[in-house]
Amino acid sequence: MIERLREIWFxxxxxxxxxxxxxxxxxxxxxxxxxPFCRTEMKLIEARIKQA
Amino acid sequence: MxxxxxxxxxxAEYEQRQPDDVVRIAxxxxxxxxxxxxxxxxxxxNKFPLIVFEKVITARxxxxxxxxxxxxxxxxxxxxxxxxSNYSDVALDWSQKVEYSEPQKxxxxxxxxxxxxxxxxxxxEIDLLALPIVHxxxxxxxHYITAGMFTCHDPQTWTANMAFHRGFISGPREIRVxxxxxxxxxxxxxxxEELNREMKVAYWIGHHPxxxxxxxxxxSYPKDHYVPSGTLAGQPLRLVPSLTLGDDFLVPADAEFxxxxxxxxxxxxxxxxxxxxxxxxxxxxxxxxxxxxxxTHRENALWQSFMVxxxxxxxxxxxxxxxxxxxxxxxxxxxRVAMPVSGCGMxxxxxxxxxxxxxxxxxxxxxxxxxxxxxxxxxVVDEDIDVYDDRWVLWAVATRSQWDKDLLVVADxxxxxxxPSAGRNAMGARGGIDATKPAPPTRYPLRLDVPxxxxxxxxxxxxIDEEILARVPAVNRH
Numbered sequence: 001m002i003e004r005l006r007e008i009w010f011x012x013x014x015x016x017x018x019x020x021x022x023x024x025x026x027x028x029x030x031x032x033x034x035x036p037f038c039r040t041e042m043k044l045i046e047a048r049i050k051q052a
Numbered sequence: 053m054x055x056x057x058x059x060x061x062x063x064a065e066y067e068q069r070q071p072d073d074v075v076r077i078a079x080x081x082x083x084x085x086x087x088x089x090x091x092x093x094x095x096x097x098n099k100f101p102l103i104v105f106e107k108v109i110t111a112r113x114x115x116x117x118x119x120x121x122x123x124x125x126x127x128x129x130x131x132x133x134x135x136x137s138n139y140s141d142v143a144l145d146w147s148q149k150v151e152y153s154e155p156q157k158x159x160x161x162x163x164x165x166x167x168x169x170x171x172x173x174x175x176x177e178i179d180l181l182a183l184p185i186v187h188x189x190x191x192x193x194x195h196y197i198t199a200g201m202f203t204c205h206d207p208q209t210w211t212a213n214m215a216f217h218r219g220f221i222s223g224p225r226e227i228r229v230x231x232x233x234x235x236x237x238x239x240x241x242x243x244x245e246e247l248n249r250e251m252k253v254a255y256w257i258g259h260h261p262x263x264x265x266x267x268x269x270x271x272s273y274p275k276d277h278y279v280p281s282g283t284l285a286g287q288p289l290r291l292v293p294s295l296t297l298g299d300d301f302l303v304p305a306d307a308e309f310x311x312x313x314x315x316x317x318x319x320x321x322x323x324x325x326x327x328x329x330x331x332x333x334x335x336x337x338x339x340x341x342x343x344x345x346x347x348t349h350r351e352n353a354l355w356q357s358f359m360v361x362x363x364x365x366x367x368x369x370x371x372x373x374x375x376x377x378x379x380x381x382x383x384x385x386x387x388r389v390a391m392p393v394s395g396c397g398m399x400x401x402x403x404x405x406x407x408x409x410x411x412x413x414x415x416x417x418x419x420x421x422x423x424x425x426x427x428x429x430x431x432v433v434d435e436d437i438d439v440y441d442d443r444w445v446l447w448a449v450a451t452r453s454q455w456d457k458d459l460l461v462v463a464d465x466x467x468x469x470x471x472p473s474a475g476r477n478a479m480g481a482r483g484g485i486d487a488t489k490p491a492p493p494t495r496y497p498l499r500l501d502v503p504x505x506x507x508x509x510x511x512x513x514x515x516i517d518e519e520i521l522a523r524v525p526a527v528n529r530h
Contacts, residue, residue: 005476006335006469006472006474006475006476006478007335008335019191019325019336020325020333020335020336021324021325021335021336021337022335022336022337023335023476024338025336025338032322033322033336034193034322034336036191036192036193036324036325036336037191039193039194041322
């Protein structure tokens with residue numbers, strides 16, 4: 001079974017605030033996310049926070 | 053037929069019977085976070101009155117003509133009042149009334165007899181952002197429908213299915229609906245997508261709690277939800293043909309609001325994060341998109357909102373009902389099952405047992421684990437323990453269990469996706485503790501008490517002035 005992260009953290013490229021999306025977003029290299037605070041949409045790859 | 057039940061009728065009746073448990077707020081309040089702040093302040097005091105916010109500022113900045121009602125479904129007392137039950141028995145009564153009462157098949161009425169279609173907006177007239185929909189928590193991306201019964205049909209049998217699904221108001225005529233992959237509504241969507249057909253959908257928002265509770269029973273798939281809705285309410289659910297989805301798409305005639313729309317095959321968009329029942333934000337998802345085709349409502353309609361993440365009594369009572377039925381089949385000696393809000397109404401399960409054999413607690417734990425993947429902490433207690441009070445359940449754990457003998461743990465088990473402590477793929481450990489005394493004839497130390505005759509005879513008000521009694525502070529918090 002594919003092991004998935006429970007969530008993937010990202011930081012908004014406009015307002016710098018952090019949020020997270022579901023682990024399944026990792027399956028799509030072109031995945032987009034939306035900042036829930038300012039509603040800016042961006043590519044996950046641009047905004048993803050690397051976790052330890 | 054008797055007067056059709058409705059949300060407004062329930063609020064009025066409850067206010068008459070329990071005036072201290074209904075609060076009306078006439079001061080303007082913002083739908084963005086302020087309604088939630090009020091609910092949270094009450095929660096801190098362990099109070100959950102039915103609240104009517106009479107002047108709500110919408111996302112558009114104006115005051116809505118529609119009041120917002122909260123806590124009519126979020127509290128055990130109100131759920132009990134809705135179906136003529138009481139605090140302790142509401143879950144069992146919910147189950148038994150649906151199963152054993154005479155089934156009430158829905159009746160179809162003409163549009164002119166349907167209060168839910170008294171006011172109609174279609175096309176560009178529709179502006180969901182002008183409705184008093186609540187923006188609940190800081191990291192929610194916007195206003196969300198939370199007490200909406202999302203309704204759609206199995207395309208083969210045209211059986212209606214409905215359940216609460218949150219809906220993000222992403223535009224004046226667009227809602228992104230979180231349909232979790234295990235839900236029957238999601239299965240309906242996938243069935244439509246496999247046929248490359250759009251799915252007709254509707255939210256109905258605001259109805260008498262008995263109709264909602266009946267419609268929200270766990271059913272096999274596909275199975276009609278309208279019959280149990282009427283059965284629990286004691287009267288048929290009145291239905292009316294939708295305005296824009298065809299005459300065979302029926303919606304409740306006495307709901308407060310109906311939002312009609314379609315979901316096109318394969319269309320998904322960003323939705324969430326959203327503050328969910330475990331009191332954490334569930335992550336952002338790609339969710340199906342509902343394009344709204346009509347909004348209809350009663351004259352003077354009330355907007356109903358679930359305060360998700362605050363006192364999840366609705367789900368707890370519903371789960372309690374289902375868990376009791378499942379565990380009772382395995383262990384007939386089960387007396388009561390409680391799903392406390394300390395476990396978000398889902399994660400903790402307290403089982404009260406009339407124990408006759410030392411193997412029964414583990415049997416009950418195993419039955420509970422199988423009955424729901426959400427349940428992860430089960431405590432089995434004796435009949436003398438009040439399962440509706442965490443203090444006594446924890447007292448039983450403190451004085452009737454040993455970790456090395458009484459624990460049953462199932463590692464690497466599928467759990468809730470919204471449990472923040474679960475690992476990858478929602479896997480985690482689940483289990484239970486046997487906090488019961490040994491079965492008869494083995495003896496156990498006796499619990500403290502005074503003779504029953506003395507307890508019944510000596511009442512506080514016979515010795516202490518009632519005014520003084522009323523001023524005594526409430527119990528400790530632990």
